[in-house]
Amino acid sequence: MSSPSLRRRRTRTAYPLLLLFAPVLAAGCAGGPPPTAAPSAGWVQPTGVATTAGQPAASTPAPAATSARPSASPASTPRTGLRHVFPVRAGNVDYHPTHSAYPGTDIFADCGEPVVAVTDGTILEVSRVDRFDKRGPLGPYNGGLSVSLLGDDGVRYYGSHLSRIAPGVDGGVRVRAGQRLGDVGRTGNANNVCHVHFGISPACTGRGDWWIRRGVVWPARYLDSWRRDGNREPAAEVAGWHRKRGCPKAPAAGGGGG
Template sequence: MRYLKSLSGVAAVTVALTGFGGSGATVAAGPAPVEQIQVVQPVAMTPVAAAVKVKYAFPVKAKNVSFHKTHAGYPATDIFAACGKPFVATTSGVVLEVSRVDKYKKGMKDGPYNGGKFVSIKGDDGVRYYGSHLSSVSKGIKKGVRVKSGQQLGKVGKTGNASNVCHVHYGISPTCKKAGDWKVRRGVVWPAKYLTSWRKGGQKSPVAAVKAYQKKKGCKA
């Protein structure tokens, strides 16, 4: 072999064929094969929303506290504690309704003023939680405000038709109209087993029970 020469990326090989009966003629090789490189475009990844983690808290902060497992007339409960003890958010969520004024008058028929001063929230789990007969509603608590699990919403009291007994009327329900639907708001799912769990630090959820109620009865109480 006499020499190897590269021209603009195309290899030309000149071979002297002497000693093989040739006359010194040259043979030019064809273009060298071009290596093909496959370029893989990065795939855009769509973020997947993490499941909302719900934390439940017992709704009254007091050492001496009790509640009934049943309630007259409809599924709810009364949580008994000294007046002035904190009433807190069952879970993180958004405030739906607030009543800072006790509009109940003795002798009134059942109606939207029964609860006196109250707060209802829509939890991040989609469930409505309602506490009434409060002595006061905490400063800054108003419709649309976001609250955290365990955050104080008000204080235990005896407003409305509380019969002069310090307690919180507590109800669990679907959000439905979110406001004004007092018959649903006051409670449609029995709370006792959830309260028992939360009081012990458990995280039993009423979501399935509320969904089952709404599937069966819609927003009728």
């Protein structure tokens, strides 16, 4: 077994190479063209009985191995000035500012490093089983193991390709900024590279809308701030996107998620 210092030196030399391949990796995460569906207006958050992993309520069917609480909805008055933290807690971490086909960021770190809540909020959706199959369908299961969080700022934060979901992280559970949600992995269509796909979006349905959940605004400038212990907030940009486009009901065709 190699010492931790030797393993870290080897890992650090790998990240420049990973960034060279980031466009290829991002294309794998995308799995298809970006959505161009016409916006839908006036979406109303559904209410109903919460579901748990593997036990969807009869009136609100959900994909297997996914836990969600459909009644979780954005606060009527989202809070400002909340603390925001970088979503991966690791010393050896890097990310590419661009992404193929749609806004998002791939954050590279060693498998097993902690993935944490960006801000205070409520867990919306959890996928604990990797159901991705490259034969299809492309999109719904591309993220493998994943977690989405509705921040108290009204923004949904999504992390996928995880290797593990932390115990107790389920739909409807309250979490705090910096709380561990899971571990960096390479599930779904991660192309066998340890990383986290990170997306920022409005909550919309709060579950199942992978074409929105995967990301609608570019995260890099927020990640840059949080990594420097700054607190740049994405709520205004996300709200502007939502006002302009609403909540598209489906991707234009096929599409892919992360």
